[in-house]
Amino acid sequence: MRRSAGLRHFLLSWLEPLSGVVALAVGWQIASMVAANPTLVPPLQTIWGALVDLAHGDLVNDIVASLFHLAGGFGTGAILGLLLALLCARFELVAAVIDPIAEFLRPISAIAWIPIAILLFGVGQGVPMFLIFYASLFPIFVNALDGIRRVDPTLVRAAEMLGASRRLVVTHIVLPAALPAVFAGARLSLGVGWVAMVAGELVGADTGLGYRIEYFQEFFSMEGVMATIVVIGIIGYLLDALLRLLQSSLLRWSPAHGGSR
Amino acid sequence: MSPAMRIGLPFAVVAIVLVAWEIAVRASHTQGLVPLPSGVVHSALALTEDGTLFSALGSSLERVVIGFAIAAAIGIPIGLAIGTVPVLDRTLRPVLDGLRGVAPIAWIPMAILWLGVRGDAALFVVAYAAVFPFILNTSEAARRIPRSLFHAAESLGAGRLLLIRSVVLPGALPFVFTGARIAMAFAWGSIIAAELAIGIKVQTARRAVAGIGQLMVDTLYVRRDVDALVLYMIVIGIVSFLIDSGLRRAQARLMPWTQR
Amino acid sequence: MDAAMSKPIIRLDAVSKTFQAPRGGGMVEALREISLDVRPGEFLSIIGPSGCGKSTLLSLVAGFLSPSAGEILFEGKPITGPAPERGVMFQDYALFPWRTVIGNIEFGPFARGVGRRARRDKAGELAELVGLKGFEDRYPHELSGGMRQRCALARLLANEPKVWLMDEPLAAVDLQTRIILQDELLRLWGDGVESADRPTVVFVTHGIDEAVLLADRVVVLARRPGRIKAVIDIDLPRPRAPLRSVPEVARIVDQLWSVIRDEAAMAIAEEGN
Numbered sequence: 065m066r067r068s069a070g071l072r073h074f075l076l077s078w079l080e081p082l083s084g085v086v087a088l089a090v091g092w093q094i095a096s097m098v099a100a101n102p103t104l105v106p107p108l109q110t111i112w113g114a115l116v117d118l119a120h121g122d123l124v125n126d127i128v129a130s131l132f133h134l135a136g137g138f139g140t141g142a143i144l145g146l147l148l149a150l151l152c153a154r155f156e157l158v159a160a161v162i163d164p165i166a167e168f169l170r171p172i173s174a175i176a177w178i179p180i181a182i183l184l185f186g187v188g189q190g191v192p193m194f195l196i197f198y199a200s201l202f203p204i205f206v207n208a209l210d211g212i213r214r215v216d217p218t219l220v221r222a223a224e225m226l227g228a229s230r231r232l233v234v235t236h237i238v239l240p241a242a243l244p245a246v247f248a249g250a251r252l253s254l255g256v257g258w259v260a261m262v263a264g265e266l267v268g269a270d271t272g273l274g275y276r277i278e279y280f281q282e283f284f285s286m287e288g289v290m291a292t293i294v295v296i297g298i299i300g301y302l303l304d305a306l307l308r309l310l311q312s313s314l315l316r317w318s319p320a321h322g323g324s325r
Numbered sequence: 326m327s328p329a330m331r332i333g334l335p336f337a338v339v340a341i342v343l344v345a346w347e348i349a350v351r352a353s354h355t356q357g358l359v360p361l362p363s364g365v366v367h368s369a370l371a372l373t374e375d376g377t378l379f380s381a382l383g384s385s386l387e388r389v390v391i392g393f394a395i396a397a398a399i400g401i402p403i404g405l406a407i408g409t410v411p412v413l414d415r416t417l418r419p420v421l422d423g424l425r426g427v428a429p430i431a432w433i434p435m436a437i438l439w440l441g442v443r444g445d446a447a448l449f450v451v452a453y454a455a456v457f458p459f460i461l462n463t464s465e466a467a468r469r470i471p472r473s474l475f476h477a478a479e480s481l482g483a484g485r486l487l488l489i490r491s492v493v494l495p496g497a498l499p500f501v502f503t504g505a506r507i508a509m510a511f512a513w514g515s516i517i518a519a520e521l522a523i524g525i526k527v528q529t530a531r532r533a534v535a536g537i538g539q540l541m542v543d544t545l546y547v548r549r550d551v552d553a554l555v556l557y558m559i560v561i562g563i564v565s566f567l568i569d570s571g572l573r574r575a576q577a578r579l580m581p582w583t584q585r
Numbered sequence: 586m587d588a589a590m591s592k593p594i595i596r597l598d599a600v601s602k603t604f605q606a607p608r609g610g611g612m613v614e615a616l617r618e619i620s621l622d623v624r625p626g627e628f629l630s631i632i633g634p635s636g637c638g639k640s641t642l643l644s645l646v647a648g649f650l651s652p653s654a655g656e657i658l659f660e661g662k663p664i665t666g667p668a669p670e671r672g673v674m675f676q677d678y679a680l681f682p683w684r685t686v687i688g689n690i691e692f693g694p695f696a697r698g699v700g701r702r703a704r705r706d707k708a709g710e711l712a713e714l715v716g717l718k719g720f721e722d723r724y725p726h727e728l729s730g731g732m733r734q735r736c737a738l739a740r741l742l743a744n745e746p747k748v749w750l751m752d753e754p755l756a757a758v759d760l761q762t763r764i765i766l767q768d769e770l771l772r773l774w775g776d777g778v779e780s781a782d783r784p785t786v787v788f789v790t791h792g793i794d795e796a797v798l799l800a801d802r803v804v805v806l807a808r809r810p811g812r813i814k815a816v817i818d819i820d821l822p823r824p825r826a827p828l829r830s831v832p833e834v835a836r837i838v839d840q841l842w843s844v845i846r847d848e849a850a851m852a853i854a855e856e857g858n
Contacts, residue, residue: 084416085423104438157334164335171565172558173514175430178521179541179554221649222679226693226744227669236692240683255425259454262428263518274431281434289434293427300426301419317683319726 106287114291122276126292127299129271133189133261134303137196141257142250144197145204149242150234153212166202174199174260182268191268195260200253204246211245212238244318247311254307258300273299364552365559372553377540382560385516385536392451393512400456400508401501404463408497414464421460429454429515433522447536450519455508462504466497502579506572513568517541517561537561592661593622594748594785595646600655601810602641614810615641618655621804621813623748626783628774630800632790633845638811639789640676643752646787647673659748669693672746674754678737680725686712686736687721693744704743711739715769731762735769742773749774749786755795767799768826776824793845794838798825805844815844 089108096105106114152159174195181191215238223237265274273296280288343362350361372378407414407421429450436446520538535543537557544553602616615638623629631639644650645657648667657664659671667673672693680689687708694704712721715735725733734754741749755763775783790796796803800819807814819837821828828834 080412080415081419084418084420087416088420160331160334161338165339168562168566171510171569172562173510173517173565175514175518175521176558176561176565178518179545180558182545183551183554216679218675218677218679219681221647221667222673222675222681223692223696224649224667225647225669225671225673226696226740228692228696232696237681240681243683258426259428259430263430263522266430266433267522274428277431277434286435286438293431293435296431297423297427300428301423304422304426317685317724317726 103284103286106290110287111290111294114285114287115294118276118288118291118295123295126271126273126276127295129189129275130192130261130265130273130299133192133265133269133272134196134257136189137193137198137261138200138254138257141197141200141253142204145201145249146208146246148205149208149212150238152209153238166205170202170206174256175263178264178268181264185268187268187270189269189271192261192264192272192274195264196257199257199260200250203249203253203256205249207245207249207252208242211242214245215241244315247307247315251304251307251311254303255300258303262296358551360551360555365555368550368553368556372556378537378556378560381535381537381540382564385520385538386564388448388451388536389509389512389516392448392516393455393509395448395452396455396459396508396512397505399452400459400504401463404460404501404504405467405494405497407460408464408467421457425457430518430522433519437523446523447516447519447538451512451516454515455512458504458507458511459501462500462507463497466500469500470496499576502576506569506576509568509572510565513565592625593658594625594660595621595623595787596658596661597621597646598656598658600642600645600652600657602638602645602650603653616645617810617812619811619813620655621816623785623787625747625785626781627801628786628788628799630788630790630796630803631806632793632796632803632841633806633811633814634808635791637806637808639791639806640752641811642806643673643750643787643789646748647671647750669697669744670746671748671750672741672744674737674741674749674751676753676756678725678733678757680733680736680740682725685722685724686717686728686739689725689736690739690743693740697744707743708739711742712736714742714773715739730758731766734758734762734766738770738773747784749784749788751786751788753789753791756791763795764829767795771799771824771826776826793841794834797821797834797837797841798829803841805841817841817844 092105093108096102096107099105102110148162152162177195177198178191181194185191185194219237219241220233223233228236261272262274262277265272266278269275273292276292277289280286280292347362350356350359356364403417407417432450432453433446436449440446440449516536517538520536521542523539537560541554541557544550544557597619600616600619601614604613604615606613619642631642633639641650645652646659646664648664648671664671681692684692687705690708690711691704694707699707709721712718715738717732717735717739720728720732725736728736734757737754755766758766774786786799788796788799797819803817803819804813805815805817806812817837817840821833821837
């Protein structure tokens with residue numbers, strides 16, 4: 065009894081998500097038959113063919129280039145955001161200058177900076193990197209500052225009472241306490257940053273997955289465009305899953321994130 | 326710190342930076358390559374006078390509003406459905422997550438093909454960007470409604486439709502509004518991107534349909550007017566800021582218990 | 586008692602503390618001219634109605650706050666800030682949620698630069714001493730209230746402080762757990778064992794019977810502003826744990842209750858407004 069119920073549960077946990085994907089694929093295939101125009105709605109087998117071609121060709125290079133843009137921009141944005149948050153929490157004067165500027169810049173979407181980025185860096189890696197940098201800076205800054213300001217003062221007192229130096233309080237109390245908020249910001253900015261990066265590569269770079277879309281469009285290869293879209297979707301999904309995994313393993317101590325045993 | 330200083334200090338810092346910038350650009354004779362603060366003011370005056378700026382802004386905002394409305398009309402029902410029916414959630418979630426991972430911009434070639442360059446392609450991109458915050462927040466809201474409310478309503482003899490109208494919607498409204506706020510920000514951000522991308526592709530898309538993104542492409546590639554480009558950025562910034570703070574204020578007034 | 590003859594380990598000399606009330610309110614006088622000598626090795630309880638400044642007093646001795654007037658001396662020297670020699674146990678435990686039981690216990694030695702091996706061993710011993718063997722790798726949110734309290738106690742002990750400052754440490758646990766933890770606390774302090782290097786305890790509580798059962802002396806604070814109303818010697822033999830049901834204890838509790846009853850009634854009346 066128990067075993068068959070477990071098996072049923074296991075099968076369902078795979079079948080249910082799969083059926084959603086299958087439904088989407090079937091819907092697309094029907095649309096392509098109705099449209100009867102392989103350019104307008106390329107049928108699945110054509111897209112698959114393009115995907116295989118891509119995999120034999122430039123796919124790895126494109127993915128590596130995109131991930132490189134992502135790592136560079138996200139890394140610098142996260143570090144700067146964290147540093148600014150620490151400075152703002154420590155010095156009221158810095159906060160008084162940074163806060164209003166950040167409040168004004170924050171709602172501007174990263175993508176809107178594309179023309180300026182092209183102007184500043186020229187077409188190339190600089191554009192997507194700058195856009196991810198910009199997209200990750202503010203969510204991480206705002207969330208980190210919020211997290212740092214909400215640190216339970218009793219925990220700081222407890223650490224001081226136990227003999228912790230000022231530096232130790234920052235590295236071992238303030239930062240870990242702010243970590244859940246920083247992670248929330250990081251996930252947000254990775255989502256926004258991924259989108260901004262594709263846009264930046266599409267119009268302002270000569271490498272990466274976004275550029276590949278642009279490239280296929282030049283040759284009017286819509287199955288190529290669709291194949292690249294599929295790759296972008298899968299990688300975007302995997303990145304978020306990776307961050308979620310990291311979140312639940314790093315925040316195992318937090319009742320809200322890591323599951324209790 | 327006194328309130329006067331709190332307001333004055335950032336202004337003072339920005340003003341000093343701007344003056345230093347102006348002096349540096351003039352001293353190094355790089356006008357035209359690097360934007361000049363006084364040049365930005367010049368083009369602001371010129372462009373508001375001939376009306377280009379406002380008409381572009383108007384057509385961009387129009388697309389944002391329509392795209393936003395389409396996203397709401399699609400996203401809220403889907404969100405309610407997957408939030409209240411667990412099977413739908415388990416089947417559709419991976420598909421939605423996958424689609425969400427695709428940058429809306431990536432659809433531009435397809436959208437141009439399907440809907441044409443005359444603004445409709447940009448509409449598609451806007452709706453695509455804005456639909457996911459609606460879905461996510463509405464489903465999350467529906468899921469958070471206590472089961473006991475359902476049981477109570479059911480035991481009173483309420484059918485499924487009445488249940489949704491009288492229990493699910495009111496309980497979910499604050500979350501949906503938060504979703505709408507995010508969706509609006511996404512919509513406004515992606516209209517510019519879409520117009521940019523389309524504008525770069527189709528230089529022939531002329532004034533009649535030009536939004537602010539197309540105007541930027543024109544400025545960057547055709548007229549190479551760096552000062553105007555910075556002006557557009559500032560305008561975009563101001564509009565972004567106004568949209569964001571306006572919706573925040575609306576939320577605070579309509580639903581004072583949901584301040585997040 | 587010969588302890589009375591020795592030099593005080595903590596001396597409060599006419600200590601006052603006033604706060605700026607939040608949101609533009611005036612100044613609030615929390616403590617007024619508190620003078621008190623704490624003898625080395627004694628167990629001192631502080632009781633009083635809510636709002637009498639018990640916790641403020643403890644924060645002053647811990648070094649988290651500094652007095653508005655007067656002076657606090659520790660072993661003859663003014664207190665300038667928190668230090669490991671004065672360990673604090675907080676009302677809500679204040680365990681570091683991102684550190685395991687062992688990680689919390691070893692934080693003090695870690696902060697003072699003790700090597701990894703040595704502090705791990707010590708933390709393991711302490712975990713066993715307070716009855717947390719087998720729970721070393723749990724996070725605080727995975728522990729019960731009583732276990733969190735044991736962990737906080739072990740963390741305090743790891744630094745071998747001369748003074749234990751305890752702010753209503755047993756307020757948040759249920760009655761049975763509280764009784765067990767009271768006995769444990771007495772055992773760890775060295776109840777009934779005469780020794781020269783026994784730590785000094787300043788124990789803030791709102792339970793009169795708890796104060797009587799544990800302490801050598803009970804300080805009763807009055808409220809608004811907080812000031813010393815009475816200091817009462819508890820002349821019960823040690824060890825105390827077996828005395829829980831002795832009528833003598835009930836008599837002293839009654840006597841203390843009559844001292845603070847009026848204050849408590851006033852506190853309730855004011856909270857009602």
